[in-house]
Amino acid sequence: MDYSIGEVSKMTGLSPSTLRFYDKEGLLPGLGRQGGKRIFDDGHVRSLRVIECLKSSGLEIRDIRKFMDLTTKGSASYAQRKELMEEQRSKTLEQIDEMQQTLAMLEYKCWYYDEALSCGNEDFAADAPASLPARGRELYERAFPRDEEEGTR
Amino acid sequence: MDYSIGEVSKMTGLSPSTLRFYDKEGLLPGLGRQGGKRIFDDGHVRSLRVIECLKSSGLEIRDIRKFMDLTTKGSASYAQRKELMEEQRSKTLEQIDEMQQTLAMLEYKCWYYDEALSCGNEDFAADAPASLPARGRELYERAFPRDEEEGTR
DNA sequence: TCTTGACTTAAAGCCAAGTTCAAGTGGGAA
DNA sequence: TTCCCACTTGAACTTGGCTTTAAGTCAAGA
Numbered sequence: 149m150d151y152s153i154g155e156v157s158k159m160t161g162l163s164p165s166t167l168r169f170y171d172k173e174g175l176l177p178g179l180g181r182q183g184g185k186r187i188f189d190d191g192h193v194r195s196l197r198v199i200e201c202l203k204s205s206g207l208e209i210r211d212i213r214k215f216m217d218l219t220t221k222g223s224a225s226y227a228q229r230k231e232l233m234e235e236q237r238s239k240t241l242e243q244i245d246e247m248q249q250t251l252a253m254l255e256y257k258c259w260y261y262d263e264a265l266s267c268g269n270e271d272f273a274a275d276a277p278a279s280l281p282a283r284g285r286e287l288y289e290r291a292f293p294r295d296e297e298e299g300t301r
Numbered sequence: 302m303d304y305s306i307g308e309v310s311k312m313t314g315l316s317p318s319t320l321r322f323y324d325k326e327g328l329l330p331g332l333g334r335q336g337g338k339r340i341f342d343d344g345h346v347r348s349l350r351v352i353e354c355l356k357s358s359g360l361e362i363r364d365i366r367k368f369m370d371l372t373t374k375g376s377a378s379y380a381q382r383k384e385l386m387e388e389q390r391s392k393t394l395e396q397i398d399e400m401q402q403t404l405a406m407l408e409y410k411c412w413y414y415d416e417a418l419s420c421g422n423e424d425f426a427a428d429a430p431a432s433l434p435a436r437g438r439e440l441y442e443r444a445f446p447r448d449e450e451e452g453t454r
Numbered sequence: 455t456c457t458t459g460a461c462t463t464a465a466a467g468c469c470a471a472g473t474t475c476a477a478g479t480g481g482g483a484a
Numbered sequence: 485t486t487c488c489c490a491c492t493t494g495a496a497c498t499t500g501g502c503t504t505t506a507a508g509t510c511a512a513g514a
Contacts, residue, residue: 154460164461165503173501183510185461197445201406204399209501223421230414237407240400246357247397253354254390261383268376292350307490317491318473326471336480338491362471455514462509472498479492484485 151188160196174213175199177220205236256291259284304341313349327366328352330373358389359396409444412437
């Protein structure tokens with residue numbers, strides 16, 4: 149099954165200009181034309197899904213191009229491709245960890261402002277985490293793992 | 302305890318020019334000077350940690366400034382600050398979900414290239430996921446939840 | 455035949471988030 | 485005094501990832 153750029157745009161949520169940009173950047177090797185117009189197939193659509201993942205794992209366009217170039221080299225590049233995927237996997241695990249940290253901080257802050265709202269002031273945290281009630285201390289310690297003591301605000 | 306820009310740079314990992322940029326953008330309200338030089342205190346260092354979290358939750362500089370402005374308004378802004386934190390918390394949960402999706406894809410690809418390496422070709426996936434061994438199918442289905450059938454590459 | 459709509463290109467433009475640069479200041483040590 | 489070092493400023497520059505623009509092509513339908 150073949151698709152026009154407009155169809156692929158709807159299928160992937162990427163704008164036509166983004167698709168042209170990706171093509172120009174070499175992210176879609178082997179993309180054909182018919183009467184000057186780009187012809188996409190299911191393989192390209194699948195590639196675009198992989199590209200989105202690689203992008204959100206932190207790869208830049210130029211590195212994604214390198215990967216796509218590898219895919220054109222067949223079995224000679226399996227080892228390199230595997231290595232790249234493993235590196236991105238471990239980077240993604242780290243990113244998830246960081247997001248969990250961010251989340252912990254946000255959850256502490258949600259609790260904090262909830263408490264501030266019901267107290268009318270922030271005095272309860274004047275000497276955080278020591279001065280906090282159990283729930284607050286727990287959230288605080290998850291949010292700031294290294295801080296064992298002290299702290300205003 | 303007071304700190305110079307260089308000390309804060311070491312404490313936070315942010316470059317001096319980033320700290321100056323944040324100051325200029327209004328992210329550090331109430332930052333004082335002594336003989337023209339910026340004087341940071343522990344409150345500013347704590348603010349910088351919060352700023353990093355807000356940034357990684359997806360907030361832009363201009364929105365972080367708005368939040369920092371709210372903190373100067375005392376109890377009158379608790380509700381708004383709480384709302385902002387709750388919104389960022391839910392955005393962060395979504396982002397973590399997306400990262401888990403990305404991770405699932407990368408784990409499938411790791412398995413895939415491992416398999417390709419030991420087979421010397423990609424034929425095992427010619428009709429994925431149907432043609433895949435149990436482990437591969439499981440990873441595939443986590444990586445592409447909507448795809449119930451078909452697929453080369 | 456004429457219009458319409460979806461496509462094409464190269465080049466320029468845009469935005470966020472810094473970074474770099476050039477020129478200058480202030481204070482302590484040799 | 486002279487030197488150095490860490491700091492200051494405003495302005496220009498950089499980077500990545502698109503998006504916009506201007507001008508043009510092509511095929512189908514009225």
